[in-house]
Amino acid sequence: MTNHSAAHAATAPTRAPAGPGPRRTVTDRAGLLDLVALMTGDEKHSPAAHSTLDALWVLYDRVLDVHPGNVDAPERDRFLLSKGHGPMAYYAVLAAKGFFPVELLHGFGAYDSPLGHHPDRLLVPGAEIGSGSLGHGLPLAVGTALGLRAQGLTGPAVWVLIGDAEFDEGSNHEAVAFAGAYGLDRLHTLVIDNSSATHGWSGGIAARFAGEGWSTATVDGRDHEQLYRAFTAPHPGRPHVVVARTEPKYS
Amino acid sequence: MREQFGATVTELLEHDPRTALVLADIGTAQFPDAARDHPDRVVNVGIREQLLIGVAGGLALTGMRPIAHTFASFLVERPFEQVKLDLVHQGVGAVLVSAAGSYDWPAGGRTHMSPGDVALLDTLPGWHVHVPGHPAEADLLLRHAVAAADTLQYVRLSAHQNAERQPVVPGRFLTVRQGSRLAGVVLAVGPMLDAVLEATETLDVTVLYAATVRPFDTVGLRAALGDRADVVLVEPYLAGTSERAAHRALEGRPHRVLGLGVPVAEHRHYGSISEHLAAYGLDAAGLHAAIASYLW
Numbered sequence: 001m002t003n004h005s006a007a008h009a010a011t012a013p014t015r016a017p018a019g020p021g022p023r024r025t026v027t028d029r030a031g032l033l034d035l036v037a038l039m040t041g042d043e044k045h046s047p048a049a050h051s052t053l054d055a056l057w058v059l060y061d062r063v064l065d066v067h068p069g070n071v072d073a074p075e076r077d078r079f080l081l082s083k084g085h086g087p088m089a090y091y092a093v094l095a096a097k098g099f100f101p102v103e104l105l106h107g108f109g110a111y112d113s114p115l116g117h118h119p120d121r122l123l124v125p126g127a128e129i130g131s132g133s134l135g136h137g138l139p140l141a142v143g144t145a146l147g148l149r150a151q152g153l154t155g156p157a158v159w160v161l162i163g164d165a166e167f168d169e170g171s172n173h174e175a176v177a178f179a180g181a182y183g184l185d186r187l188h189t190l191v192i193d194n195s196s197a198t199h200g201w202s203g204g205i206a207a208r209f210a211g212e213g214w215s216t217a218t219v220d221g222r223d224h225e226q227l228y229r230a231f232t233a234p235h236p237g238r239p240h241v242v243v244a245r246t247e248p249k250y251s
Numbered sequence: 252m253r254e255q256f257g258a259t260v261t262e263l264l265e266h267d268p269r270t271a272l273v274l275a276d277i278g279t280a281q282f283p284d285a286a287r288d289h290p291d292r293v294v295n296v297g298i299r300e301q302l303l304i305g306v307a308g309g310l311a312l313t314g315m316r317p318i319a320h321t322f323a324s325f326l327v328e329r330p331f332e333q334v335k336l337d338l339v340h341q342g343v344g345a346v347l348v349s350a351a352g353s354y355d356w357p358a359g360g361r362t363h364m365s366p367g368d369v370a371l372l373d374t375l376p377g378w379h380v381h382v383p384g385h386p387a388e389a390d391l392l393l394r395h396a397v398a399a400a401d402t403l404q405y406v407r408l409s410a411h412q413n414a415e416r417q418p419v420v421p422g423r424f425l426t427v428r429q430g431s432r433l434a435g436v437v438l439a440v441g442p443m444l445d446a447v448l449e450a451t452e453t454l455d456v457t458v459l460y461a462a463t464v465r466p467f468d469t470v471g472l473r474a475a476l477g478d479r480a481d482v483v484l485v486e487p488y489l490a491g492t493s494e495r496a497a498h499r500a501l502e503g504r505p506h507r508v509l510g511l512g513v514p515v516a517e518h519r520h521y522g523s524i525s526e527h528l529a530a531y532g533l534d535a536a537g538l539h540a541a542i543a544s545y546l547w
Contacts, residue, residue: 074313074314120340121341121342122342128312129312129341130336130340130341133332133336135301136305136333136336136337138305139301139302139304139305139306139308139309139333139337140305140306140308140309140312140337140341141309142302142305142306142309143273143305143306143307143308143309143310143311143312143313143317144309144310144312144313145309146271146291146294146306146309146310147271147309147310147311147312147313147314147315148313149291150271150291150292150310150315151268151313151314151315153313170301171301171302171305171333174296174299174301174302175299175302175305177297177299178296178297178299178302
């Protein structure tokens with residue numbers, strides 16, 4: 001990977017420096033929103049950015065074993081942001097957790113910034129995948145879970161965040177059916193459901209996963225305790241989906 | 252060649268714990284032992300080609316060396332955005348091994364023909380493309396492709412093959428027949444070699460053989476030129492696919508390039524490989540006519 005990555009990086013903005021830079025302590029939602037506010041220029045996606053904020057924070061703050069000290073360790077948990085649209089909340093959480101300096105948030109979307117309107121894993125420390133085109137994260141997460149298992153790494157959890165509208169993409173359904181049939185129990189999907197899918201999901205999104213043998217939980221995407229309980233629920237032998245419902249995007 | 256693929260990759264899976272094979276139902280019969288012995292590294296995702304490539308990308312993200320295989324139509328064309336994003340854009344490597352190519356199953360019709368696969372990969376950076384003309388070459392090129400850690404490798408297997416193996420070196424064109432200093436050059440790619448040799452038997456031409464077409468062996472092509480830089484490319488996929496690479500290789504010299512191969516127009520006939528090659532002008536008679544009139 002090294003050589004290939006280097007070749008790519010040569011024609012792209014320099015990868016952001018890893019590490020926290022000047023310390024800024026973020027302990028609550030208001031602090032995160034302050035960081036989000038440092039980024040401008042992505043107005044179109046701002047509702048999407050905010051819909052992911054609480055779930056992302058609970059994951060990174062209380063659930064995932066991934067931090068600036070283990071970003072390259074094979075045993076780390078993986079979080080894949082599939083819904084790359086509206087990544088401000090994601091960048092804010094990564095900065096708050098010290099993956100890169102908070103100061104980088106000011107450059108969001110600028111020519112030389114590593115922080116684009118869709119994340120690029122070769123530029124953003126802590127980003128496991130580059131995303132933007134919808135429907136790629138879940139299949140990549142399936143492959144990641146398979147790769148860890150094939151190497152005997154049964155500890156790390158693999159999480160992927162998708163949106164309810166992103167779930168329209170058929171590639172997700174290929175992955176959901178396969179992972180359920182395969183019993184890929186280190187795979188976790190977080191669906192941020194802000195009712196933005198054009199034709200909706202009659203009967204709910206969780207039913208699509210349950211039908212393929214997944215463990216499911218549907219919770220209030222703003223309630224940190226509900227999110228935490230759903231994220232940490234045991235699901236032996238089965239992949240797990242958490243559907244986090246937030247206020248409708250178009251209300 | 253597909254049998255060789257089964258034997259070679261089974262052996263690689265046995266000896267290199269980093270390798271993993273991803274299938275989408277097609278080709279599973281070639282790997283009974285590997286699937287039994289390495290269930291975590293031989294994964295059949297079912298008839299799900301977007302997932303085939305996505306899984307390959309995910310495996311590579313964890314440090315594995317994925318080998319993904321199905322027919323070219325379903326490996327390159329159908330999940331092309333996955334090839335672009337789940338492999339290239341993520342900055343990871345993989346080995347894609349296709350079968351059926353352009354015309355291997357003519358009775359199967361257009362749905363199972365992918366003459367544009369190499370041209371599509373030309374729109375993306377970093378791909379190495381191998382087109383073996385014999386099972387023994389497939390064995391060598393597969394081993395080379397898998398061993399080239401973290402690079403993007405495409406190996407295009409075909410039922411169409413040459414009678415003899417050539418002593419190929421990955422990435423290099425091979426001089427198979429040397430013409431005079433006045434001769435033009437014919438570059439035969441993979442399975443096209445036998446027909447090219449027969450077609451040019453009575454002509455003064457230099458025949459080069461390519462089992463690797465990307466990167467394009469610029470040095471090899473230029474070294475084969477005599478006093479004139481007139482080149483005919485004979486490719487078993489879309490005609491003209493390598494024309495741009497040839498023009499670039501010949502930059503700075505007055506030159507001419509003719510690209511022969513599978514026509515872009517749909518050919519709505521069934522039948523056999525040889526009937527299709529004849530219809531495309533890629534049998535010895537058709538090639539002789541095209542080459543003789545272009546180089547003389």
